[in-house]
Amino acid sequence: MEYFFNFNKLGYLKEKKSKRCILCAIVEGSNDVDRLIVYESEHIIVSLNLYPYNPGHLLLIPRRHLTDIRQMSVEERASMDELTRQCLDHLDKVFKPSGYNIGYNQGLAAGGSIEHLHLHIIPRYQNEIGIAELIGGKKVLVQNPLETLRLLRQEFAAQGEHDKKGR
Numbered sequence: 001m002e003y004f005f006n007f008n009k010l011g012y013l014k015e016k017k018s019k020r021c022i023l024c025a026i027v028e029g030s031n032d033v034d035r036l037i038v039y040e041s042e043h044i045i046v047s048l049n050l051y052p053y054n055p056g057h058l059l060l061i062p063r064r065h066l067t068d069i070r071q072m073s074v075e076e077r078a079s080m081d082e083l084t085r086q087c088l089d090h091l092d093k094v095f096k097p098s099g100y101n102i103g104y105n106q107g108l109a110a111g112g113s114i115e116h117l118h119l120h121i122i123p124r125y126q127n128e129i130g131i132a133e134l135i136g137g138k139k140v141l142v143q144n145p146l147e148t149l150r151l152l153r154q155e156f157a158a159q160g161e162h163d164k165k166g167r
């Protein structure tokens with residue numbers, strides 16, 4: 001169910017005045033942000049984006065404060081790769097997007113507004129709202145992020161049950 005949703009009314013979008021890394025705060029489970037976490041593995045955390053570009057916009061965040069993909073360990077890269085696959089499966093099922101943008105914005109000049117390394121997974125839809133309207137307006141056409149969170153957590157939990165039983 002999609003409807004016009006006003007981001008300014010969301011409690012979690014507080015102005016961050018501190019110098020503290022917002023993604024480290026998510027990793028550490030700060031009260032402001034921990035309810036956006038969809039799934040956690042040993043090395044990587046899957047979170048909804050604070051400012052989703054589209055319904056189901058996810059961030060895959062290494063627990064360590066890395067700033068360059070070359071700093072990732074073998075285990076972190078393997079986990080990132082596996083979780084990317086799982087996220088696409090779950091997003092396919094929940095949102096049925098037409099495509100995805102998947103990637104890193106590394107460095108401020110590349111549009112990386114947060115230094116802490118993170119992979120964007122952005123579902124794309126045939127009839128989505130234009131980027132200009134999204135950036136310019138206060139209202140954007142998205143699902144309530146808390147509903148997105150609930151649906152994707154369900155999918156990861158169901159997968160966990162499936163994995164335990166063996167494939």
Ligand SMILES: [Zn+2]
Binds near residue numbers: 065
């Ligand atoms: Zn950080």
